[in-house]
Amino acid sequence: MHTSEACGDGRTNTCHVVAMPFPGRGHINPMMNLCKTLALRQPKNILITFVVTEEWLGYIASEPKPDSVRFATIPNVVPPERLKAVDFPAFYEATMTKMEAPFEELLDRLEPPVRAIVGCVELRWPVAVAKRRNIPVAAFWTMSASFYSMLHHLDVFARQQNLVATSLDAEAENIPGISSVHLADIETVLHQNDDQVMQLAMECISKVPIANYLLLTTVQELEPEIIDSLKAIYSFPVYPIGPAIPYLELREDYNIGDHSPDYANWLDSQPPQSVLYISLGSFLLLSSTQMDEIAEALNSSGIRYLWVARAEASRLKDKCGEKGMVVPWCDQLKVLTHPSIGGFWSHCGWNSTLEALYAGVPMLTFPLFLDQVPNSSQIVDEWKNGWKVETSNLGSDKLLAKEKIEELIKRFMDLESREGIKIRERARELKVMCHRAVANGGSSDENLDAFLRDISRPLVD
Structure with missing residues (x-):
C-alpha cells in the first residue's frame, strides 16, 4: 500500500471518506472533482483517501489537490492502460474480479475509521464491501442519468424474462420504462457494443439498490424527469451533484x-x-x-x-x-x-x-x-x-x-x-x-451539502 501521508493521524472526529473510482480517466476525474469539492466545503474535519492502482498514481500524483485529500494505492492487478482498448471486456471484468480483495486489505490498514465509501457503480463490488463492514456507501455514477435509467430498465427486464444481453436487441421495443425517444439509442447501443460489456454494465447497476446513496454527476435541471423517476425507484437519497468537472479551478484565486x-x-x-x-x-x-x-x-x-x-x-x-x-x-x-x-x-x-x-x-x-x-x-x-x-x-x-x-x-x-x-x-x-446549480443555494450546491451532512453524522452501533 502507498499513501501520500501516514494513515494513522489520530483525528477520531474526522469524517474519513474513502473514494474508489473505476480505473479510467473518465471516472477518476469526476471522482477527484467531487472529492476536491467536498474537501473545500468542509476543510477542518474531513479526510478523503483516494484509492487508485499504482499505475494510476503515476499519472495523477503531481496534480494539485487539497491537503485533506490523500492518495492510497492497490497493486496493478488489472491490465495496463495501454492495453485497455485492445480488449475492453477483459479489462472491465478484471476491475470487477481482481480489485476487490486488495481494496479490502487496504481498508483494514486505514486510519482513522472509515465513515463512508464512495465507489464507482462500474466496479460492482464497493457496495458489497461496505455492507459487509457496516460502512455507509454511496454509489457514484459517472455517466448521464438517462443512460443509468436505460441500463436499470434493461437489467430489470432481463432478470424478469431470464434473458442475457445477447437476447435484448430483439426485445428492445418491449422493455418497460424505455421511452420511444430512447428506443433507437438503446437498439444502437445493444447493436454496436460488445454483449459482454452490456452484461457487465447491467450487473453493476443491479448492485445499487443496497447502497445508501446514489450520486449522479448530472444536474437536476438538465434531466429532471429521469432523475425524479430514479428518486421514485430507490428508497435512499439520489443526489445529482454535477457537473463533476473542475469548475473550481476556473476561479481567479x-x-x-x-x-x-x-x-x-x-x-x-x-x-x-x-x-x-x-x-x-x-x-x-x-x-x-x-x-x-x-x-x-x-x-x-x-x-x-x-x-x-x-x-x-x-x-x-x-x-x-x-x-x-x-x-x-x-x-x-x-x-x-x-x-x-x-x-x-x-x-x-x-x-x-x-x-x-x-x-x-x-x-x-x-x-x-x-x-x-x-x-x-x-x-x-x-x-x-x-x-x-x-x-x-x-x-x-x-x-x-x-x-x-x-x-x-x-x-x-x-x-x-x-x-x-x-x-x-x-x-x-x-x-x-x-x-x-453550483452557485450558493443551487440544486447541486444543496445536494452536496446534504450528502456531507449525511456522512458526517456520528455512526450508531
Whole structure:
C-alpha cells in the first residue's frame, strides 16, 4: 500500500471518506472533482483517501489537490492502460474480479475509521464491501442519468424474462420504462457494443439498490424527469451533484502556476468565437485515414481550429495549415471557456458534454461508444445545443468524407446564420442553468451539502 501521508493521524472526529473510482480517466476525474469539492466545503474535519492502482498514481500524483485529500494505492492487478482498448471486456471484468480483495486489505490498514465509501457503480463490488463492514456507501455514477435509467430498465427486464444481453436487441421495443425517444439509442447501443460489456454494465447497476446513496454527476435541471423517476425507484437519497468537472479551478484565486501553454497563447490571439475545438476522447481512436480526412477538411474550410489528437498529434502537426493547431493534450475546460472558442466537435463522453454545457459552447456530436450514443441524442434532440456529424461505427470501414466534413463545419461555425445564432443562444441558456446549480443555494450546491451532512453524522452501533 502507498499513501501520500501516514494513515494513522489520530483525528477520531474526522469524517474519513474513502473514494474508489473505476480505473479510467473518465471516472477518476469526476471522482477527484467531487472529492476536491467536498474537501473545500468542509476543510477542518474531513479526510478523503483516494484509492487508485499504482499505475494510476503515476499519472495523477503531481496534480494539485487539497491537503485533506490523500492518495492510497492497490497493486496493478488489472491490465495496463495501454492495453485497455485492445480488449475492453477483459479489462472491465478484471476491475470487477481482481480489485476487490486488495481494496479490502487496504481498508483494514486505514486510519482513522472509515465513515463512508464512495465507489464507482462500474466496479460492482464497493457496495458489497461496505455492507459487509457496516460502512455507509454511496454509489457514484459517472455517466448521464438517462443512460443509468436505460441500463436499470434493461437489467430489470432481463432478470424478469431470464434473458442475457445477447437476447435484448430483439426485445428492445418491449422493455418497460424505455421511452420511444430512447428506443433507437438503446437498439444502437445493444447493436454496436460488445454483449459482454452490456452484461457487465447491467450487473453493476443491479448492485445499487443496497447502497445508501446514489450520486449522479448530472444536474437536476438538465434531466429532471429521469432523475425524479430514479428518486421514485430507490428508497435512499439520489443526489445529482454535477457537473463533476473542475469548475473550481476556473476561479481567479485558484493557483495552478504562471506558465501559459502555447495553445493558450495561440487562443489569445484569435477572434472571439472563431475557433472550432476538436477532441474525440482518449479511449477509442479513429483510424489514421479518417483523421487525415478530417485534417484535409479543416484546412480546406478556412476555419480556425484547435485539435487534440492524442498519439496522432505529432503526425498531424505537419498537416494543420496556417489556421489550425494540433496538440496531444490540453486543459479542456479552460479551453472551452476561452472567449475565442465558438464550437466543440466531440465524441460526447459525459464529462466532455458537461464541460461544454458549463462553458456554453455548442457541439458537433460524433459518438463512438456506449453511452456516447444517447448523450448525442440528448444534445441534439432534447437540449438542442448541438448537431450530429454522422452516426459513427468503429466496427465499419465507412469513412466520413472530407467534403461532408468541410460543408458541416462551415455551417456550424457561421455565427451570423439563423441556425448558428439559435444554437448559440440555447448553449448560453444551458450554461446559465449549470452555473446556477453550483452557485450558493443551487440544486447541486444543496445536494452536496446534504450528502456531507449525511456522512458526517456520528455512526450508531
